[in-house]
Amino acid sequence: MHSPHLTPLVQKLRHLFPLTAEETRILESTCSRTQRLESQTDTVCEGDRPSNCNLLLEGIVCRYVILEDGRRQIMSFHTPGDIFDAHSFLLDEMDHSIRTLTPCTVALIPHTAMVEITERHPRIARAIWKDTLVDAAIFRQWIANIGRRSAYQRLAHLICEIFIKHDIVGLSDGLSIAWPFTQMDLGDAAGLSVVHVNRTLQELRAKGLIATTRDRLTIGDWDALVRAGAFNARYLQLAEAGPGIARPFGAKPH
Amino acid sequence: MHSPHLTPLVQKLRHLFPLTAEETRILESTCSRTQRLESQTDTVCEGDRPSNCNLLLEGIVCRYVILEDGRRQIMSFHTPGDIFDAHSFLLDEMDHSIRTLTPCTVALIPHTAMVEITERHPRIARAIWKDTLVDAAIFRQWIANIGRRSAYQRLAHLICEIFIKHDIVGLSDGLSIAWPFTQMDLGDAAGLSVVHVNRTLQELRAKGLIATTRDRLTIGDWDALVRAGAFNARYLQLAEAGPGIARPFGAKPH
DNA sequence: CGGGGCGTTGACTGAGATCAATTATGGTGG
């Protein structure tokens, strides 16, 4: 039997790069220990030279930079199963920070273990490498999203992405997900002001695409949301996506 | 002795992840053949499932997507030494296209060779992996640049990045570089309209930060350009950067 | 020498930023 802690990673890799039971066990054994983090704390900071990678087990984190004039840009959100700083074992210095948006649990993977696994288990290495490449694909999408789409489209796209990322690790009920994001978080992610995020969300709600309560987001019309954001889940590389995945309401492919 | 063709890659890896002569030789031998490409041609297209990676030997290419409404977003430019589609050996389907901006030469590395090298030569694998991680770091910078900076800052930053990328592979004379980019290319990269790029470039020229001729860009005031773009070359991971690197005019660190 | 691509210019427009309150909301301590 294996630790229940790794489940999110295994769950994600099922879509990405299925590992054997043996490989899973090895991957598990690389985690030296887990750590509990409060909400709104920086786990890694720009300029740090970490000696561990972090596998997120529970909670949501964001990757961000603070620019010269104090403005913040969020470059990604991460859900359980993500090794959100896998790059740190090859790039010496962090060029951005990672902050929790909720209480989180992370498993620490020492860089030494990363080096070893890279050398001894090329398939595991490739799985992790692939994961970093999917992250890069997500960055590219964000560039296109921020560079060329309207506020309405951007937020629709962002919400689709967040929803799917939750869904593939079993964190949605098919209709709704936990929603710890403030409007400022969304603005900093989408390159918009808080005020404009507020008005745009109202529009999305008014059109019935989404509904929000304090701490949950519910999809009102998935197809319309996908259309509004011109969202195509392909870039998330969900090779093994089941019929329900990426189509929360079981809508049939046309 | 080794092929002069690989020089740009070796030159880049000198900064990134120095390989031994033996490793260089092995890397070389993975290139099955080289190919000549005309300017303005797509070498890989969105939706393709390539069976080779491309190492750029000569010329400039851009990575882009065409959005639903026909608008284009460029997500990166690549200079000689870049394996611009290294990800294609782990991600089945291209989620974007690559287009030459000049006549180019590329060396083809079969995916089979990538798999083999990954398994047999973990150090080479890590060098390539690291290269893909630097690309990801560049994507993150673009997100911050597009999401939170003014047109003037964006273009200054973009020009700095392009200049440095040329410089590290010996494609600058310390003062100027070849400049095949149209104002539309720059606009599609920076998330701006052509008209606004034009006016913003005029401003950069008027302030003496840059000078342009038909096909060359000359730096007028590097320090001011760096300041204008809040450019920090650190994200390019030039660990082995010599004193001249990233400071084209030998300005002394303060 | 004529046409197409690219750069440039001017006039107008508009999406989204900024500024400045005001109103929930949830947590905390009394």
Next chain:
DNA sequence: CCACCATAATTGATCTCAGTCAACGCCCCG
């Protein structure tokens, strides 16, 4: 249970950066 506080959401008014539209000029190339 309630006053109090901080954080987040919301609203209205105004402003501005950058987009759009429409010419026009330049230069290279056939």
